[in-house]
Amino acid sequence: MTLKIVDGMENKKLCLIMVTEDERDKCFLTQKLTRYMGWLAIRCKVFKDRDIQGIEIKFDDLVTNVCEWFKEEHTTVAILDLENIKLSDGPKYDSIFRRDHIDTLFVEYIGDEANQDTLSTPLESITSNKELTDPLSYVVLRKESKDILVNKVENYLQTRIIFYVLNINMENKSIWLSRHGESVFNLEEKIGGDSSLSPRGQKYAQLLPDLITKEIGESPLIVWTSTLRRTQETAKYLPYKKLAWKALDELDAGVCDGMTYKEIEEEYPEDFKARDDDKYQYRYRGGESYADVVNRIEPVIMELERQENVLIITHQAVLRCIYAYFMNVPQGESPWMTIPLHTLIKLTPTTDGVKVTRIKTDIPAVSTYKEKGSSDITSNPSNLSSKYANILEEVSTIQKI
Known part of the structure; x- marks a missing residue:
């Protein structure tokens, strides 16, 4: 559909x-x-x-x-x-x-x-x-x-x-983006749900305050999360004001919530193919599409433009949409970007473009990336179909708008 x-x-x-x-x-x-x-x-x-x-x-x-x-x-x-x-x-x-x-x-x-x-x-x-x-x-x-x-x-x-x-504010601001720590559902290759963090996800949550402190020092910061458990647990140890946005919840997978991609391919083969054919516009039965996510996070983007320093802890699909906004990634390609777990992304908007810093921790985490045409999780996504898939691996010091 x-x-x-x-x-x-x-x-x-x-x-x-x-x-x-x-x-x-x-x-x-x-x-x-x-x-x-x-x-x-x-x-x-x-x-x-x-x-x-x-x-x-x-x-x-x-x-x-x-x-x-x-x-x-x-x-x-x-x-x-x-x-x-x-x-x-x-x-x-x-x-x-x-x-x-x-x-x-x-x-x-x-x-x-x-x-x-x-x-x-x-x-x-x-x-x-x-x-x-x-x-x-x-x-x-x-x-x-x-x-x-x-x-x-x-x-x-x-x-x-x-x-x-x-609403545009350009005064010495940075935006940090992070997925939640690895969750129990990530380990089970299930999508959606409201599971807690895995032990490695908990380690990432405990490490996150030190990472942010090194980046921001004494500067003020506000933390935005979704309303789901795994983002709340990831933000637990951060000593900053926190705000939970329903708009930052993960893409709603509808009847497929809590299923693996292999189960979806077996039970809903036509839907599985339709989503691969047009992942941005495809809407899960009883759920959402990436286009729906863009519409619901527009107020978040508008508020983000007004704010100073913000750390957003949310989910893979939502981060793809946010990153696509800042880095001008085409809509059709944005759902195929890899946004790895246990990685902190720093965006610093300037009049010339957006400076991107990727901070990868040494805490292991599973991959959650599914390549087009397959129901398997790709653990080493190096040769993927989308030229934007590994955009985070390829960013230069200044990524032009």
């Missing part, structure tokens, strides 16, 4: 135009928004008024390229990354794209050092422009999100984009 996502936004066409004083801010926001849209299965493409060699692209050609993009199936968002663009240029772009039923939204991102009066300037210049027969949709915001000016933001997609930008 597969899940067909019906999104009310798929018929919307939105041209998002970024206005910033700092080119690095524009590059950063464009990358973040492109990655966020892709993670939510919203097709998005960036258009620049300069080619790779820096040669200017004619304005008419740029407009043609954008309009052609929107003729493709299920395209929703185009981001214009233009040089020397101002909010006062809005009427020109708005009137041009509106002819093709494309909404425009200007996002002006102002540096912290900007004058307080800057926020009131756009409203005066735009509303007095005689070219406008209808108010322009735009948002003006300060880097620290303390001052916001919103004008004619009407639809859900525009609101969603603005809310995302408002």
Whole structure:
């Protein structure tokens, strides 16, 4: 059984135009928004008024390229990354794209050092422009999100984009990701369930405080777990504030919960094959798909962007979705990534990308990885079908967005 996502936004066409004083801010926001849209299965493409060699692209050609993009199936968002663009240029772009039923939204991102009066300037210049027969949709915001000016933001997609930008916090933060310690069900090759940790899983839980202390020192940290026993037990010895999220629970395997992959292949052979064919969209009978997990952890991602240092202790499928968000892994490939047990992953977002540090402990643990087309657990996944399978083994010091 597969899940067909019906999104009310798929018929919307939105041209998002970024206005910033700092080119690095524009590059950063464009990358973040492109990655966020892709993670939510919203097709998005960036258009620049300069080619790779820096040669200017004619304005008419740029407009043609954008309009052609929107003729493709299920395209929703185009981001214009233009040089020397101002909010006062809005009427020109708005009137041009509106002819093709494309909404425009200007996002002006102002540096912290900007004058307080800057926020009131756009409203005066735009509303007095005689070219406008209808108010322009735009948002003006300060880097620290303390001052916001919103004008004619009407639809859900525009609101969603603005809310995302408002929640971005880049101030000296790191995010640590870890699966729970090895569980009893892991040893039995069973999926799902709510089992306790194995003796080796308990050792990992006892070692985790020292690992985190070495990484973070005296800096503040909050620990997020799922509501399931194995993550709670893994976080037991950590001397930090803890918050349990139901949204971080493992992917619900429905009627297959507590079964091994071999048992699933024997009892539900059609479902076993369907899941291998489209693991991201396949939904277990009475359970969830990876697409469902992405939808339910979106509030977690939004809160994660707002927070400072966070350690997330959760499950394999959920960590695949979170890691795919930060590292821009295609949705269809994300369910095939290996996320080993007893390994701590540190992500440090920067304006240039995400720095990845992988800290592997010397506490042994079983593999839980199943390769496509097989019901066997792969203990040494070195030559797997997905090029993203061993992405954690292959990360460089800085993994670009």
